[in-house]
Amino acid sequence: MRANTWAGRNKVEVRDVPDPKILNSRDAIVRITSTAICGSDLHLVDGYVPTMQDGDVMGHEFMGEVIEVGPSVSAERLRVGDRVVVPFPIACGACAACAAELYSCCENSNPNAGIAEKMFGHPVAGIFGYSHLTGGFAGGQAQYARVPFADVGPLKIESELTDEQVLFLSDILPTGYMGAEMCDIRPTDVVAVWGAGPVGQFAMDSARVLGAAQVIAIDKEPYRLRMAAEAGHTPVNFEEVDVRSRLLELTGGRGPDKCIDAVGMEASHGSAHIHAYDRIKQAVRSETERPHALRQAILSCRSGGVVSVIGVYGGFLDKFPAGAWMNRSLTLRTGQCHVQRYMKPLLERIERGEFDPTRIITHTLPLDEAERGFEMFKNKQDNCEKVVLKP
Amino acid sequence: MELTAVTTIRKPAPEVYAFWRDLENLPTFMAHLEAVRATGDRTSHWVAGAPFGQNVEWDAEIVDETPAEKIGWRSTGKADVPNAGTVRFVPAPDGVSTEVHVVLTYEIPGGTLGKAVAKYFGEEPHQQLDDDLRRLKQVLEAGEVVRSDGAPWGKRARAEFPQRPAQPLSDDELAKGADR
Numbered sequence: 001m002r003a004n005t006w007a008g009r010n011k012v013e014v015r016d017v018p019d020p021k022i023l024n025s026r027d028a029i030v031r032i033t034s035t036a037i038c039g040s041d042l043h044l045v046d047g048y049v050p051t052m053q054d055g056d057v058m059g060h061e062f063m064g065e066v067i068e069v070g071p072s073v074s075a076e077r078l079r080v081g082d083r084v085v086v087p088f089p090i091a092c093g094a095c096a097a098c099a100a101e102l103y104s105c106c107e108n109s110n111p112n113a114g115i116a117e118k119m120f121g122h123p124v125a126g127i128f129g130y131s132h133l134t135g136g137f138a139g140g141q142a143q144y145a146r147v148p149f150a151d152v153g154p155l156k157i158e159s160e161l162t163d164e165q166v167l168f169l170s171d172i173l174p175t176g177y178m179g180a181e182m183c184d185i186r187p188t189d190v191v192a193v194w195g196a197g198p199v200g201q202f203a204m205d206s207a208r209v210l211g212a213a214q215v216i217a218i219d220k221e222p223y224r225l226r227m228a229a230e231a232g233h234t235p236v237n238f239e240e241v242d243v244r245s246r247l248l249e250l251t252g253g254r255g256p257d258k259c260i261d262a263v264g265m266e267a268s269h270g271s272a273h274i275h276a277y278d279r280i281k282q283a284v285r286s287e288t289e290r291p292h293a294l295r296q297a298i299l300s301c302r303s304g305g306v307v308s309v310i311g312v313y314g315g316f317l318d319k320f321p322a323g324a325w326m327n328r329s330l331t332l333r334t335g336q337c338h339v340q341r342y343m344k345p346l347l348e349r350i351e352r353g354e355f356d357p358t359r360i361i362t363h364t365l366p367l368d369e370a371e372r373g374f375e376m377f378k379n380k381q382d383n384c385e386k387v388v389l390k391p
Numbered sequence: 392m393e394l395t396a397v398t399t400i401r402k403p404a405p406e407v408y409a410f411w412r413d414l415e416n417l418p419t420f421m422a423h424l425e426a427v428r429a430t431g432d433r434t435s436h437w438v439a440g441a442p443f444g445q446n447v448e449w450d451a452e453i454v455d456e457t458p459a460e461k462i463g464w465r466s467t468g469k470a471d472v473p474n475a476g477t478v479r480f481v482p483a484p485d486g487v488s489t490e491v492h493v494v495l496t497y498e499i500p501g502g503t504l505g506k507a508v509a510k511y512f513g514e515e516p517h518q519q520l521d522d523d524l525r526r527l528k529q530v531l532e533a534g535e536v537v538r539s540d541g542a543p544w545g546k547r548a549r550a551e552f553p554q555r556p557a558q559p560l561s562d563d564e565l566a567k568g569a570d571r
Contacts, residue, residue: 001559003558005556005558017558017559018559018560019559020559023539023543023560024537025534025535026533053554053557054556055557055558056541056556056557057540057558057559072534092533092537094401094532094533095532096399096401096488108528108529108533109533109537111537111539111541111545112539112554113522114518114521114522117521126537129557132541132554135542136539136540136542137540137557138557138559139557146559149533
């Protein structure tokens with residue numbers, strides 16, 4: 001089959017690889033009809049996530065048709081021919097983490113848990129196409145994928161919704177939603193979202209759906225801010241204005257009640273010398289993150305507020321504003337999304353028209369053009385917001 | 392050498408105990424074991440595998456046992472690597488899970504065999520046992536040892552790092568299996 005693979009730092013390559021087979025009895029094989037490039041794929045390609053290997057099949061946002069199931073998958077749960085969206089965390093459904101619906105912390109799905117444990121203190125779940133630290137599972141930017149624990153994760157789509165309407169239930173819609181949910185939004189809340197990429201856009205939409213009074217979008221790309229504005233959110237361009245001043249102005253001097261970091265480890269900073277400080281530390285590996293968005297969110301948030309982190313961090317960061325966090329009674333909440341928890345309720349919200357996930361899709365390409373898709377997405381060419389690939 | 396490890400498994404103590412007490416189950420999750428065969432109610436024959444460079448075999452007997460709580464065993468006769476072990480099954484505070492506490496002791500011999508054993512355990516001997524218990528947890532909670540494309544052979548995941556790429560295995564690789 002054809003598959004998009006990691007070919008070293010800053011390089012992806014669509015190659016011929018073997019077709020996947022059932023390896024565990026609870027596996028299924030899915031013929032992929034739609035898959036997408038995620039912002040977190042860029043962290044892998046940019047070389048900020050360790051334990052990638054040449055030839056790793058990338059991709060963790062995919063859906064398709066079940067063409068084979070392992071002997072332990074019950075027919076009531078899943079059968080050949082079912083149309084499914086596959087959540088990016090691989091979860092066994094039986095451990096204490098899964099029982100607590102903390103699927104991205106599944107204690108059994110990562111065969112390389114020992115390595116993850118060294119890095120993170122405790123292991124994390126397996127993830128499709130997302131380094132060997134999260135298991136070494138082939139990803140979904142391919143014609144076919146093996147889906148472990150297929151009796152737990154995949155969501156059956158039984159309505160007539162298009163791939164484009166449901167594909168993002170695999171990751172970014174639940175991720176954005178969890179970012180907003182962690183904010184415990186009240187009707188009087190102003191919610192500020194750092195990053196108007198796909199996850200940021202969905203965090204904004206989710207904040208609105210959960211009843212926020214106002215949602216603010218912070219980014220530097222005019223087209224991304226325009227996209228947020230068209231969806232009814234208030235744009236702030238951090239290259240044009242001082243973010244803190246603008247947020248104070250928009251909130252009567254209080255600061256946003258809730259702040260969401262939808263940027264993560266590769267942030268840019270409006271001030272060149274501050275960006276350079278972290279970029280250099282990152283380049284010499286004395287810091288793995290460029291946490292500008294997180295720092296600014298903490299400093300901007302209203303006292304007693306919540307800072308919700310859904311942007312991806314992988315290691316260690318520097319100059320964490322612990323004083324602001326502690327002295328102003330801020331709550332910091334975070335997590336890789338527990339996608340399985342949100343898929344069904346969010347599917348229902350899509351069916352009711354509360355979300356239009358298609359609004360962020362700017363490019364649809366054949367799988368064989370994945371390299372061009374990565375290039376456009378990374379360099380924000382041609383107003384690229386979200387690339388969907390068709391195998 | 393004494394190794395200790397602990398894990399919590401979301402199954403009641405009698406069930407976890409029963410699985411361990413059937414000693415023939417041990418090779419499904421313990422990396423160094425090729426086979427364990429029960430030779431009597433309390434006696435068994437153990438075979439440790441290829442990483443030692445030579446098949447190491449010994450007889451063992453259960454010397455201490457409280458159902459659902461504890462199993463203690465030790466090698467008997469002239470074992471190449473005299474060893475003993477204890478596993479305790481302790482109900483966890485959540486009321487559904489069981490803490491599994493393991494202690495293994497090995498008398499590492501001199502000579503070539505001793506060197507092979509030391510090399511096998513490497514710089515982090517505890518890691519091996521930690522990984523063994525992780526697989527025990529997978530078997531009991533999830534039904535089997537989890538395999539990925541990068542680490543397709545279960546027990547050998549750690550030994551094979553850096554791994555094969557995270558892309559599907561070819562028919563040849565699958566046919567050859569773990570013994571490449």
